[in-house]
Amino acid sequence: xxxxxxxxxxxxxxxxxxxxxxxxxxxxxxxxxxxxxxPVLHIAQAEFGGWVAPEVQxxxxxxxxxxxxxxxxxxxxxTMFNLKPVGKHVLEICRTGPCQLRGSDxxxxxxxxxxxxxxxxxxxxxxLFTLKEVECLAACGFAPVVQVREKYYxxxxxxxxxxxxxxxxxxxxxxxxLPWEEKGLxxxxxxx
Amino acid sequence: MAKITFDGIxxxxxxxxxxxxxxxxxxxxxxxxxxxxxxxxKGSGGKCRACLVRVAAGSAKDPRPMPKLVASCVTPVQDGMxxxxxxxxxxxxxxxxxxxxxLINHPLDCPVCDQAGECxxxxxxxxxxxxxxxxxxxxxxxxxxxxxxxxxxxxxxxxLCYRCVYTADQLTEQRVHGVLGRGDAAxxxxxxxxxxxNEFSGNVIDVCPVGALTxxxxxxxxxxxxxxxxxxxxxxxxxxCCGNVVLWYxxxxxxxxxxxxxxxxxxKEWICNTCxxxxxxxxxxxxxxxxxxxxxxVISANHYELPVLNQSIVADLPESSTRDLEQxxxxxxxx
Amino acid sequence: MGRKLLTEHINVEGIDTFEVYRKHGxxxxxxxxxxxxxxDEVVEEVKKSGLRGRxxxxxxxxxxxxxxxxxxxxxxxxxxxxxxxxxxxxxDRQLMSKLPHLLVEGMITSSYAxxxxxxxxxxxxxxxxxxxxxEKAIAEAYANGFLGKNILxxxxxxxxxxxxxxxxxxxxxxxxxxxxxxxxRGNPRNKPPFPAVQGLYARPTVxxxxxxxxxxxxxxxxxxxxxxxxxxxxxxxxxxxxxxGHLNKPGIYEIELGVPVEEFIYSDEYCGGIxxxxxxxxxxxxxxxxxxxxxxxxxKTAAGENRLMTYESLSDGGFVTGTMLGSGGFIAMDDxxxxxxxxxxxxxxxxxxxxxxxxxCREGTGWLEKxxxxxxHGHGSERDIDVLAxxxxxxxxxxxxxxxxxxxxxxxAAIRHFREEFEWHIRYPQEATRPGAxxxxxxxxx
Numbered sequence: 001x002x003x004x005x006x007x008x009x010x011x012x013x014x015x016x017x018x019x020x021x022x023x024x025x026x027x028x029x030x031x032x033x034x035x036x037x038x039p040v041l042h043i044a045q046a047e048f049g050g051w052v053a054p055e056v057q058x059x060x061x062x063x064x065x066x067x068x069x070x071x072x073x074x075x076x077x078x079t080m081f082n083l084k085p086v087g088k089h090v091l092e093i094c095r096t097g098p099c100q101l102r103g104s105d106x107x108x109x110x111x112x113x114x115x116x117x118x119x120x121x122x123x124x125x126x127x128l129f130t131l132k133e134v135e136c137l138a139a140c141g142f143a144p145v146v147q148v149r150e151k152y153y154x155x156x157x158x159x160x161x162x163x164x165x166x167x168x169x170x171x172x173x174x175x176x177x178l179p180w181e182e183k184g185l186x187x188x189x190x191x192x
Numbered sequence: 193m194a195k196i197t198f199d200g201i202x203x204x205x206x207x208x209x210x211x212x213x214x215x216x217x218x219x220x221x222x223x224x225x226x227x228x229x230x231x232x233x234k235g236s237g238g239k240c241r242a243c244l245v246r247v248a249a250g251s252a253k254d255p256r257p258m259p260k261l262v263a264s265c266v267t268p269v270q271d272g273m274x275x276x277x278x279x280x281x282x283x284x285x286x287x288x289x290x291x292x293x294x295l296i297n298h299p300l301d302c303p304v305c306d307q308a309g310e311c312x313x314x315x316x317x318x319x320x321x322x323x324x325x326x327x328x329x330x331x332x333x334x335x336x337x338x339x340x341x342x343x344x345x346x347x348x349x350x351x352l353c354y355r356c357v358y359t360a361d362q363l364t365e366q367r368v369h370g371v372l373g374r375g376d377a378a379x380x381x382x383x384x385x386x387x388x389x390n391e392f393s394g395n396v397i398d399v400c401p402v403g404a405l406t407x408x409x410x411x412x413x414x415x416x417x418x419x420x421x422x423x424x425x426x427x428x429x430x431x432x433c434c435g436n437v438v439l440w441y442x443x444x445x446x447x448x449x450x451x452x453x454x455x456x457x458x459x460k461e462w463i464c465n466t467c468x469x470x471x472x473x474x475x476x477x478x479x480x481x482x483x484x485x486x487x488x489x490v491i492s493a494n495h496y497e498l499p500v501l502n503q504s505i506v507a508d509l510p511e512s513s514t515r516d517l518e519q520x521x522x523x524x525x526x527x
Numbered sequence: 528m529g530r531k532l533l534t535e536h537i538n539v540e541g542i543d544t545f546e547v548y549r550k551h552g553x554x555x556x557x558x559x560x561x562x563x564x565x566x567d568e569v570v571e572e573v574k575k576s577g578l579r580g581r582x583x584x585x586x587x588x589x590x591x592x593x594x595x596x597x598x599x600x601x602x603x604x605x606x607x608x609x610x611x612x613x614x615x616x617x618x619d620r621q622l623m624s625k626l627p628h629l630l631v632e633g634m635i636t637s638s639y640a641x642x643x644x645x646x647x648x649x650x651x652x653x654x655x656x657x658x659x660x661x662e663k664a665i666a667e668a669y670a671n672g673f674l675g676k677n678i679l680x681x682x683x684x685x686x687x688x689x690x691x692x693x694x695x696x697x698x699x700x701x702x703x704x705x706x707x708x709x710x711x712r713g714n715p716r717n718k719p720p721f722p723a724v725q726g727l728y729a730r731p732t733v734x735x736x737x738x739x740x741x742x743x744x745x746x747x748x749x750x751x752x753x754x755x756x757x758x759x760x761x762x763x764x765x766x767x768x769x770x771x772g773h774l775n776k777p778g779i780y781e782i783e784l785g786v787p788v789e790e791f792i793y794s795d796e797y798c799g800g801i802x803x804x805x806x807x808x809x810x811x812x813x814x815x816x817x818x819x820x821x822x823x824x825x826x827k828t829a830a831g832e833n834r835l836m837t838y839e840s841l842s843d844g845g846f847v848t849g850t851m852l853g854s855g856g857f858i859a860m861d862d863x864x865x866x867x868x869x870x871x872x873x874x875x876x877x878x879x880x881x882x883x884x885x886x887x888c889r890e891g892t893g894w895l896e897k898x899x900x901x902x903x904h905g906h907g908s909e910r911d912i913d914v915l916a917x918x919x920x921x922x923x924x925x926x927x928x929x930x931x932x933x934x935x936x937x938x939x940a941a942i943r944h945f946r947e948e949f950e951w952h953i954r955y956p957q958e959a960t961r962p963g964a965x966x967x968x969x970x971x972x973x
Binding site (some may be wrong): 009035078139140164 | 536574579611612613614615616620622647651652653654655659662686688690691692693694695696707708709710711712713728769770771772773777778779802811815856858860868869872876877917929
Binding site (some may be wrong): 070 | 366371372374
């Protein structure tokens with residue numbers, strides 16, 4: 001028996017993620033495993049560096065027992081899934097009306113200036129930041145707002161608040177552990 | 193059974209029938225156009241909004257009108273329902289708007305499109321549209337993708353009817369294409385480079401209402417109106433294939449093979465890729481005779497007809513319709 | 528000071544824990560309903576309360592519940608719509624993150640009323656951190672016998688799960704939400720069939736907004752009649768208003784329906800007036816999709832009566848001079864705001880969020896945005912305004928779901944009330960596109 005040696009290793013979920021996926025799949029009727037699509041895609045994005053590569057999406061398809069195209073149809077529909085490699089931190093800047101009224105356009109320009117990354121472009125030169133404009137984050141009373149992973153940074157209308165956010169992110173060695181990662185981050189994430 | 197009145201004509205149909213199919217049971221020019229609905233494909237319909245009609249009375253029990261126009265292809269009839277299509281100025285005006293929407297991003301490359309002459313969008317635009325455009329913005333484009341040696345995908349022409357997705361889902365084991373992205377960036381694609389390859393994949397060409405999916409083996413060979421359709425069959429070795437087709441001749445050459453369609457352009461029986469792409473010799477087939485081509489192809493009549501308007505019921509037609517009517521008097525119902 | 532039926536304890540230390548929530552009277556509605564009421568009696572109380580759907584449509588919740596099909600032996604579902612994404616609206620996020628047990632309690636009581644044994648909370652994916660908070664609250668409810676098998680020894684079983692979205696406004700539309708919950712693209716379904724007959728997994732399903740579900744708790748505790756005493760006419764009870772934009776004190780306010788709009792904007796109990804000492808120019812009162820109104824029409828109706836924060840008063844005058852309460856997303860704009868820019872921003876939103884399934888919305892939302900983008904950037908032409916109005920009309924009412932209307936209304940209303948400002952952008956593009964430019968008033972066009 002021989003295995004091809006030139007193809008990249010197939011991605012695999014960590015044991016902790018597998019257990020979490022099992023827990024989630026039990027929330028739906030057994031014949032409706034596809035229902036777990038979005039939660040599993042979120043786990044995949046957290047596990048594999050903040051984006052879902054085609055082979056990661058294929059893995060999701062395999063785990064859910066669906067055709068790969070069924071995952072592609074979903075991952076390209078919802079804006080939270082990054083389909084290209086991203087920087088260590090993805091800054092999702094709300095650009096919708098209420099945030100715009102309170103300075104989100106200016107905030108975007110400022111973040112572009114400080115990080116050197118461009119909205120809609122690749123990561124900053126230091127690999128730390130990807131800037132992404134998003135629509136309403138449901139935090140309009142605390143505008144302008146940026147989301148990074150699961151955290152909201154609000155009222156970013158002063159230099160101090162913007163700097164506080166960026167320095168917190170710069171000082172972050174790994175992304176925060178998720179509830180099912182009590183025993184620590186998966187090696188792949190920790191070694192990133 | 194349910195009895196409904198459609199454009200002033202009564203028809204009785206089984207419960208659960210859609211308004212569109214009730215109209216088709218009447219037939220003729222009162223039938224609403226359908227760009228996405230496709231009877232053989234479960235789940236199709238409701239998307240293009242070409243078939244919107246006005247329900248003037250919901251049912252005998254509840255005769256109130258429905259507040260909005262409804263998609264006749266997915267709305268079931270109720271006993272006593274009264275529906276207006278060609279008799280409603282509102283419907284005809286809204287339909288003009290739908291044509292405009294479908295065309296603003298359409299490339300209008302009919303002169304180089306193999307679908308021209310049998311294109312539902314051409315028919316729809318000709319019958320219901322206006323001849324000018326108000327659209328000044330840039331038209332949408334897509335990255336070209338290759339889906340294999342048999343089928344050509346022109347995404348810019350696509351109207352996102354989803355028919356090809358339903359076809360692949362319902363006819364084949366492993367669907368590899370679907371609708372990706374969303375909004376006006378949504379597109380038919382395979383995501384990772386992938387060839388649509390299975391024994392029934394060619395049927396997506398027949399179901400496509402526009403020139404988005406065309407037969408690569410027929411590409412640029414001939415305008416369809418210069419070809420002669422002939423019914424033929426063969427004893428196909430594929431048990432799932434009916435072997436009943438239409439051969440499209442130019443002189444003695446079979447340029448193209450398609451499934452047979454009914455008068456609404458719907459495939460009657462699916463055919464396999466062997467019949468469609470590999471059997472292009474007359475000797476492969478038993479010839480039955482000339483195929484009757486209905487209004488969905490320009491071959492049939494060599495001219496387009498306006499929809500039949502039931503003028504006695506419409507009191508005040510929109511000005512544009514009146515002008516059209518004067519220039520192209522329509523057929524009348526009944527006589 | 529108005530009564531606070533939902534948020535009275537929102538600032539109590541530890542209220543997100545079962546123990547503290549319970550100490551403040553939490554889960555009484557579950558006990559009362561399950562031990563002393565039949566499911567139908569609970570539905571009856573909700574009907575009596577006059578509660579109207581708090582997600583934006585304002586449809587009577589009790590009536591929606593009574594439409595639920597109940598075929599023998601077929602499971603039915605309650606799904607909570609926590610996909611809050613209507614621009615200007617952020618009440619559900621606050622409610623869920625601070626008072627997670629209130630939603631859990633409401634879900635249990637409501638599920639009991641509807642006879643659902645499995646219920647889901649569909650929360651927008653951006654709020655994964657709130658999903659964690661809710662899952663913790665749910666685990667506590669299981670541990671204390673309020674969820675799971677044989678709740679409070681009654682024989683009633685209920686499992687409650689939280690399901691995240693993935694970033695799509697359209698999933699706030701109930702059938703798109705159900706598609707999404709089934710693991711698919713969020714394409715709204717054709718109706719009929721309605722969810723009450725064929726919803727999640729083709730089973731009878733009720734979909735309710737977070738705030739509606741939460742309101743079931745005080746309704747069951749105090750009775751529907753008590754709830755209906757609050758408010759004005761058919762606008763009963765309290766409503767969470769998300770106040771944002773150019774206000775001195777943006778935030779969430781639980782108001783008794785009927786507060787005058789003027790009081791809401793200017794009194795210190797609520798928003799404290801317009802920021803930076805400026806004047807109010809316009810308000811979008813119920814989330815970005817409802818018609819914008821200029822100051823004079825939001826404070827008073829066309830007939831000169833005080834406009835109140837009620838469904839009826841806000842819609843007084845129809846769309847000619849009125850608007851809607853909608854989701855309660857209250858966006859105030861000061862007198863320096865560019866209405867063209869704001870309309871373009873909203874159009875960009877709907878263009879971005881259209882699912883792309885039906886042609887008027889897929890093509891029309893993009894068309895609107897492109898014209899408005901040109902106008903805002905000084906490349907408008909004379910006929911653009913009429914084309915805008917006409918395209919909006921071509922979308923409205925002709926789409927599968929209400930996103931079509933949501934995209935059309937803001938454009939139609941902005942033109943209706945601020946046409947001169949659009950004309951100014953067309954005729955004086957250099958002035959209008961100057962950074963910080965403020966419309967000098969219609970005299971400039973004379």
